[in-house]
Amino acid sequence: xxxxxxPPAPELGEIDMFDASVPADLEAHLQPSDAIIQARNLTxxxxxxxxxxxxxxxxxRGSIFGIIGPNGAGKSTAFxxxxxLLEPTVGSARVCGANPVTQAREVRKKMGYxxxxxxxxxxxxxxxxxxxxxxxxKVPRNEWPELVDGLLQLVDLDVKxxxxxxxxxxxxxxxxxxxxxxxxxxxLLILDEPASGLDPRARIEFRELLVAxxxxxxxxxxxxxxxxxxxxxxxxxxxxxxxxxxxAGTPQSIIDQLGNGRxxxxxxxxxTTEEFSITDLxxxxxxxxxxxxxxxxxxxxxxEISTDLEGLFLQITQGIVQ
Amino acid sequence: MSSIAARxxxxxxxxxxxxxxxxxxxxSVVMMSFLLVLLTGxxxxxxxxxxxxxxxxxxxxxxxxxxxxxxxxxxxxAELFLLLLIxxxxxxxxxxxxxxxxxxxxxxxxxxxxxxxxxGKVAASSAFVLLLLVASAPLLAVPYLLGGISxxxxxxxxxxxLATGVLYATLGVACSAFFRRTQTATLMTYxxxxxxxxxxxxxxxxxxxxxxxxxxxxxxxxxxxxxNPFVGLAAAAGEFGRGFNNVGPxxxxxxxxxxxxxxxxxxxGRPDFLIxxxxxxxxxxxxxxLALRKLKLPKAEVD
Numbered sequence: 001x002x003x004x005x006x007p008p009a010p011e012l013g014e015i016d017m018f019d020a021s022v023p024a025d026l027e028a029h030l031q032p033s034d035a036i037i038q039a040r041n042l043t044x045x046x047x048x049x050x051x052x053x054x055x056x057x058x059x060x061r062g063s064i065f066g067i068i069g070p071n072g073a074g075k076s077t078a079f080x081x082x083x084x085l086l087e088p089t090v091g092s093a094r095v096c097g098a099n100p101v102t103q104a105r106e107v108r109k110k111m112g113y114x115x116x117x118x119x120x121x122x123x124x125x126x127x128x129x130x131x132x133x134x135x136x137x138k139v140p141r142n143e144w145p146e147l148v149d150g151l152l153q154l155v156d157l158d159v160k161x162x163x164x165x166x167x168x169x170x171x172x173x174x175x176x177x178x179x180x181x182x183x184x185x186x187x188l189l190i191l192d193e194p195a196s197g198l199d200p201r202a203r204i205e206f207r208e209l210l211v212a213x214x215x216x217x218x219x220x221x222x223x224x225x226x227x228x229x230x231x232x233x234x235x236x237x238x239x240x241x242x243x244x245x246x247x248a249g250t251p252q253s254i255i256d257q258l259g260n261g262r263x264x265x266x267x268x269x270x271x272t273t274e275e276f277s278i279t280d281l282x283x284x285x286x287x288x289x290x291x292x293x294x295x296x297x298x299x300x301x302x303x304e305i306s307t308d309l310e311g312l313f314l315q316i317t318q319g320i321v322q
Numbered sequence: 323m324s325s326i327a328a329r330x331x332x333x334x335x336x337x338x339x340x341x342x343x344x345x346x347x348x349x350s351v352v353m354m355s356f357l358l359v360l361l362t363g364x365x366x367x368x369x370x371x372x373x374x375x376x377x378x379x380x381x382x383x384x385x386x387x388x389x390x391x392x393x394x395x396x397x398x399x400a401e402l403f404l405l406l407l408i409x410x411x412x413x414x415x416x417x418x419x420x421x422x423x424x425x426x427x428x429x430x431x432x433x434x435x436x437x438x439x440x441x442g443k444v445a446a447s448s449a450f451v452l453l454l455l456v457a458s459a460p461l462l463a464v465p466y467l468l469g470g471i472s473x474x475x476x477x478x479x480x481x482x483x484l485a486t487g488v489l490y491a492t493l494g495v496a497c498s499a500f501f502r503r504t505q506t507a508t509l510m511t512y513x514x515x516x517x518x519x520x521x522x523x524x525x526x527x528x529x530x531x532x533x534x535x536x537x538x539x540x541x542x543x544x545x546x547x548x549x550n551p552f553v554g555l556a557a558a559a560g561e562f563g564r565g566f567n568n569v570g571p572x573x574x575x576x577x578x579x580x581x582x583x584x585x586x587x588x589x590x591g592r593p594d595f596l597i598x599x600x601x602x603x604x605x606x607x608x609x610x611x612l613a614l615r616k617l618k619l620p621k622a623e624v625d
Contacts, residue, residue: 084619086621100620104619105435108431115427115428117424119424128342137432
């Protein structure tokens, strides 16, 4: 069943079942929200395979929202639904205020999409490639020169304007693909694995570019395998595995929420080392008191183990899909 | 800005891009040269053969025995044959090629819509057909200079060939949208072309055999042949009443199918070339509908 109705935005984790009883008048039931993307119970099935399962997510306007998950986790399926390419089997979404299934054209006007693989045309220059997409987005022809110059400067390809697209390096093609996604000045960018295959330098440049775009007021939804990279630039993150959303929030809130609190490593004078879970600073003091006073053990080192997103990702995902 | 210039500025972006890319490709020039060389060869061979055939006649009568008309028909026949050979190779990669290059999705999520993309591709393939026909037009003018054929027949031949070429270019684009892989799309377009040209003849033969077996010795219906592009072109470019004197392929087909075989009169009383184009267009339209359904987004399933 496909349902395109959107219930009011609940908090993540509060939704149990898809509510098919919501009336068709969507606008009346939408709560005012800062979320530029509201996905509710999105499920996509291919026969017996569930590619996306009850996916519910709010992407705040102005954020860089990263989706992390292993290969086959359902990231691209979710992105395809939000980018008006695929119908969900169940569930509904609003992207830039419009339904990506029934109001795809409205979504496309305000959303730029960059797929994981960038295809290029032969015998077309970089400037012509952008002009072609500007025309396809119905940008008035008299705006093309300024638009193309501005975009090429933004992605640092202005010296390549007359180069053939198929002669560009992979990093340049990715930047050009990003410029293409912005020819109609969208408020939302959906980027599917944009940094895959890039060398470290190109990756850093790409990350800086995305931060610059956020400063320009764009909202960016991005997926990546490079967890450290997402942690550095994303304001919000969601973890997905086997089609199911495991967690969502700011990087620190996810670490706090799912990292079972803090962990400390204690080394003793007899050469042994143990790890303990604590909840807060008071717990830290209590642990130290118990070890030293009650257990009468000689502590030589007491240090908090830093938890990063990568460690947490390995901890909360189980490698169900590879 | 003049309205014509403004119209060109608002050209379908896919058509605009394809024309730009095609003009930079050596492939178009090679194909055009291939077509022109072969057609020139056909023209020369038919001229020699007709001359040989008429060698016992008074030299002054030779040209009046319809050399020009025979040359025209054979060149046009060869041109349609070559176009039906070239067009699937050009058009059947139009959309599947975008899919292969991973450029289709970025195009589909623009504001062009599936109709804009599809008909932009059709227009680009049709423009190439027009280019081939215009380039070979002087070869059709040679028979006119030799006499025995009216300008009207030449123009009819030209425009019906163009219309047929556009229809098969559309069929190729439709197959390229419907079938995921370029090889499959190309193969299927050729299969459909063979069905329309050879298949319709086979159907007629089968109908004739069945009719004879049933004891019905009247002429069987020829309606399946309306789907044959050569029959459509014959109805437009052939001429009744040529008898057996220097008859070209189209006059022969036209006389055999639509004439009374005796007085050179039109038996059907219908605009047969229009009916033939209509039947072919209906067949192509069926594939266009399938193709447009395939291009619809969002999809229920991924390809």
